[in-house]
Amino acid sequence: MIRISIDAMGGDHGPEIVMPGLLRVAERRPDVRFLIYGREDVVSPHFIKHPRLRAISQFVHCEVAVRMEDKPSQALRHGRWKSSMWKAIEAVKAGDADVCVSAGNTGALMAMSKFCLRTMAQIDRPAIAAIWPTTRGESVVLDVGATIGADAHQLIDFAILGSAMARAVFGIAKPSVGLLNVGVEEIKGQEDVREAGSLLRAAELTSMDYRGFVEGDDLGKGTTDVVVTEGFSGNIALKTAEGTAKQISGYLRAAMSRTLMARIGYLFAKGAFDRLREKMDVRKINGGVFLGLNGIVVKSHGGTDDEGFAAAVELGYDMARNGLIEKIRADLDQFHARAPELSRRKAAEPTEEGQD
Incomplete structure (x- = not known):
């Protein structure tokens, strides 16, 4: 199984686009599993619409969502340890996921990825x-x-x-x-x-x-x-x-x-x-793709639709699958x-x- 952690709060549309995108991936990649991080009140209305997605996913509530306009320093200061973005990256570090995907703030995602995963030696x-x-x-x-x-x-x-x-x-x-x-x-x-x-x-x-x-x-x-x-x-x-x-x-x-x-x-x-x-x-x-870190992180375009988000997830899937x-x-x-x-x-x- 390829396990992918998802920052469901990222991007211009958040879970409204993320959930249908993940369902597309699940239909094409039967050996994929998802760890989905986000605010329950925002994610649940979209998550419950897709029973097939729920069957292969684990949802984790997070109190904080990194905003698209946040500076990287602000995101690290206020979003570390408890934001959906940090938790999704941390899952890769802990070995709970093979790759992390987010459509969120690029600067914040890079800063958090470097801080959490560190660059290769x-x-x-x-x-x-x-x-x-x-x-x-x-x-x-x-x-x-x-x-x-x-x-x-x-x-x-x-x-x-x-x-x-x-x-x-x-x-x-x-x-x-x-x-x-x-x-x-x-x-x-x-x-x-x-x-x-x-x-x-x-x-x-x-x-x-x-x-x-x-x-x-x-x-x-x-x-x-x-x-x-x-x-x-x-x-x-x-x-x-x-x-x-x-x-x-x-x-x-x-x-x-x-x-x-x-x-x-x-x-x-x-x-x-x-x-x-x-x-x-x-x-x-x-x-x-953020390369050179001790883990795989993929940044999806923030304004993409569900097909575009699925493509970003499948890119991460292919890299994890092929070592x-x-x-x-x-x-x-x-x-x-x-x-x-x-x-x-x-x-x-x-x-x-x-x-x-």
């Missing part, structure tokens, strides 16, 4: 990883907003984390990995990015196929299974892609309703447009076993003077 900073739709299928992109800036070794950590996630979610034995940069040439980009690329190439890790640098347009092409960047540029790329998808959808709707002939043409091409709509449906790739944490630890051990040798080799190399 060899990880400096956690990262938020997202599933990115591409022309080839899907890729893992990280970091998309956990931290601003990253040095070479943190970028290497992100590459290891993203590679392990791709193996767990996509079932790829040796995912291809690229570092996001301003050009594909080895001499381009910031020093930290170039150093990370050099160390990854020298490490020759068996868990990944390092392909070098990739550019912004490679995100949509799906040039690599994993794209690594720091949180500032990653978050901008994510928000830009979301905005572009909405912009294109708006253009299409306006064009198809502009004239009578356009509406008639839409009827003939409805099948093609339905496939396009499904491909661009952000609900199906909902869920940001994400064990894969990350094994990959980190392999890299750090070689780290002293790589550091000596790097120190012996001549330095590059300038760049194009």
